[in-house]
Amino acid sequence: xxxxxxxxxxxxxxxxxxxxxSHRLMLxxxxxxxxxxxxxxxxxxxxxILRKIENIVHEEQIAAGHIPMLMPTLQPASLWQESGxxxxxxxxxxxxxxRQGRKLLYGPTNEEQITDIFRAHVNSYRDLxxxxxxxxWKFRDEIRPRFGIMRGREFxxxxxxxxxxxxxxxxxxxxxxxxxxxRTYERLGLQAVPMRADTGPIGGNHSHEFLVLADTGESEVFxxxxxxxxxFGDRKLDFDNREECQGIFDEWTSPYARTDETHxxxxxxxxxxxxxxxxxxxxxxxxxxxxxxxxxxPMQAMVVDADGQRTAVHMGSHGIGVSRLAGAIIEASHDxxxxxxxxxxxxxxxxxxxxxxxxxxxxxxxxxxxxxxEGLGMEPLYDDTRERAGSKFATMDLIGLPWRITxxxxxxxxxxxxLTERRSGESIKCTPEAAVNRLRSIYxxxxx
RNA sequence: CGGGGCGUAGCGCAGUCUGGUAGCGCGACGGCUUUGGGAGCCGUAGGCCGUUGGUUCGAAUCCAAUCGCCCCGACCA
Numbered sequence: 076x077x078x079x080x081x082x083x084x085x086x087x088x089x090x091x092x093x094x095x096x097s098h099r100l101m102l103x104x105x106x107x108x109x110x111x112x113x114x115x116x117x118x119x120x121x122x123x124i125l126r127k128i129e130n131i132v133h134e135e136q137i138a139a140g141h142i143p144m145l146m147p148t149l150q151p152a153s154l155w156q157e158s159g160x161x162x163x164x165x166x167x168x169x170x171x172x173x174r175q176g177r178k179l180l181y182g183p184t185n186e187e188q189i190t191d192i193f194r195a196h197v198n199s200y201r202d203l204x205x206x207x208x209x210x211x212w213k214f215r216d217e218i219r220p221r222f223g224i225m226r227g228r229e230f231x232x233x234x235x236x237x238x239x240x241x242x243x244x245x246x247x248x249x250x251x252x253x254x255x256x257x258r259t260y261e262r263l264g265l266q267a268v269p270m271r272a273d274t275g276p277i278g279g280n281h282s283h284e285f286l287v288l289a290d291t292g293e294s295e296v297f298x299x300x301x302x303x304x305x306x307f308g309d310r311k312l313d314f315d316n317r318e319e320c321q322g323i324f325d326e327w328t329s330p331y332a333r334t335d336e337t338h339x340x341x342x343x344x345x346x347x348x349x350x351x352x353x354x355x356x357x358x359x360x361x362x363x364x365x366x367x368x369x370x371x372x373p374m375q376a377m378v379v380d381a382d383g384q385r386t387a388v389h390m391g392s393h394g395i396g397v398s399r400l401a402g403a404i405i406e407a408s409h410d411x412x413x414x415x416x417x418x419x420x421x422x423x424x425x426x427x428x429x430x431x432x433x434x435x436x437x438x439x440x441x442x443x444x445x446x447x448x449e450g451l452g453m454e455p456l457y458d459d460t461r462e463r464a465g466s467k468f469a470t471m472d473l474i475g476l477p478w479r480i481t482x483x484x485x486x487x488x489x490x491x492x493x494l495t496e497r498r499s500g501e502s503i504k505c506t507p508e509a510a511v512n513r514l515r516s517i518y519x520x521x522x523x
Numbered sequence: 524c525g526g527g528g529c530g531u532a533g534c535g536c537a538g539u540c541u542g543g544u545a546g547c548g549c550g551a552c553g554g555c556u557u558u559g560g561g562a563g564c565c566g567u568a569g570g571c572c573g574u575u576g577g578u579u580c581g582a583a584u585c586c587a588a589u590c591g592c593c594c595c596g597a598c599c600a
Contacts, residue, residue: 087549087561088535092593112592167598184600218524218598232600284600293599359600396600430559465560472560483559493559 076423078458082119085470095291097405098223100414104474106401113220113228120474123422124401125231129210131262131419132233132395139255139314141206141235146188148212152178154187157374167215181214186370186392189236193388194376200240203378203388206248208235210397224398225358226293231398238388240380242367243317245389249281249365250320252393254312256285256361257327261307263400264417265407267360268302270332281365281391284334286357289406293358297343298332300353334359358403365391414475415498418518423456424448425514426476428468430483432461437482440492440507444480447511453518472497480510 084105092109093099101107106121117125133143149171155161161168161180169181182188189207197205210233220228237248253269260267265287272284286296305327312319331346333339334357343352368387370376377385401420408415416422425448429441441457448455456476458467464483471479481493486504494510495502505513 084533086534090534091529091536094594109592165598213600215599219594219596221594226599230600234600362600394600399600428559463558463560463562465558465562467561468559469561481559485559 076454076456078456078460081456083470083474084118085473093223095222095225095406096409097225097291097402100405100409100473101223101402104414107224109223113217113226115224115227115229120422121401124416124420125398127420127422128263128397128400128404129231129233132210132259132397135255135259135262136208136233136235138258139206139251141208141255143209144207145209146182146185146192146211148181148214149179150182150185150188152180154191154374155180158187158190158370159373160187167217169214169216182211183213183215184392184394185209185211185234186236186390187374190370190374190376190390193236193238194371194374197238197376198378200378200380204237204239204244204248206235206237206251208233208393222291222293223402225402227398230396233395233397235393237391237393238371238376239390240378240386240388242365242389245365245367245391246281247317247320249363249391250317250324251314252363252391253283253327254307254314254320254323256363256393256395257307257323259395260285260287260360262419263404264419265360265400265404266303268296268298268332268357269327270296270298270334271328271337272334272362273336283328283363284359285361285395286334287360287403287407288355288357289403290356291358291406292356294356295335295354296333296357297335297338297352297354299330299347299351301351302327302330302332358399358406359396360400360403361393361395363391363393365389409475412469413473416475416477418477421477422474423476424453424518425455425478425480426471426474427455427457428464428471428479428481429457429459430464430467430481432459434484436487437484440482440487444482444492444507444511447507448514451511451515451519453514478514480507482507 086103089099090102093102101121104120105118106124107115107117109115152161168183171179171181173179210231212229213232214229217226217228220226237245239245239248267285267287269283269285272282286294314320331343367389371387371390376388378388380386404420405414408417427441427444429437431437445455445457475497477497479495481495486492490506491504492507492510493502493504494513
């Protein structure tokens, strides 16, 4: 992508309303623009990041055997009256009346909607287990939206719903979600710690939240810091194997880890040696619930079991805040110059900086680099503007692409460009071909 | 919703107390000189001072209402 043909409205100064790093940097990097309180437009760069995160979430859900679909943003009030939540949910629910006087609401979550779909089509235990999910915009009319997209009113969330014949099956679904979420966060370069949580308005009696440690987080958390060494890594796993999933679940949930809602100071002291007790602020980036028959019972989502008896299905729901993850990654990965994207979420893979726009030699090399990188399936962002070097570097640092190739007349005179890693700031000087090869080996593990 | 604050050019702000024809920096645009870490000089464009009503000869400034936004708290992906 050539920058002169792109839309990248970066800001040199920080808008006054932005208090935390992610909000500041998202505005400055031209990722988002506020529309009204807690509601944002996603500008082209921001959209790319959102899509990258979404894709990873999709891949991990599908790997776990979950099935994608899409439900609407607007739901009929009648479904929520059936579950009893139309009155319970309170003022966070945005209620809308259409021209016919029908009551609608902008969905804050989709338990009712999915249960309605399920009960219309599934009648037998033979069709279970089933887990459906979607990634869709949600609206919660927060009392006080803040911190940019971290606590927006409109936000993009992946929410999944499992249907199982009994509690044991639903607990396996719960564990499977735990594993799929751990893998998702790890791919995004985040260390998210599962912590025992309250169930809130979703209800139920079994829930974990996933928290990314960050000073600007809204939650206070208490945990055994030995859990920070846990990595999923590249281990293989059969998601249908209950023991394997339970093993991963146990591995990640046996160390003490609680949010302030469930924290018990006495248990903390009893279970965790003083040198491992840690307290921190953290950002909640996901939550999983098992709630049994809370919705299936009132909404009559029944199947016939192996004995021919009609029985309410056991359900759970599972959410990852996709738009919030964009902010959480920035909170966890930035410096005073700007964002540092992990490769998996970066809007472009590499930035190409032409230091002498208009110079035939540098122009040709930059064009060739773009062609070569695109040929390898990478996405370069080519700064072909007439800005000065300092300004171009500052922009690249701000938007945080993992790699930068700098092409200038001085280096080209000896046949060299410069390949710089954003995270470490380390540079090597090499031929353009060598730079491409280096990136190829990093991105595909091939060549050299 | 309780408490605090703010709406003046695309962005950051001054001017408001003490009423008198709207200013600075950055950015944009044009020219010249520069050109490997946010250049220099000269010039240009851009504002119903959030909105409505009032006081006044005169309102960004005083008064009232209203809309919006931000921060702290209770709620949440």
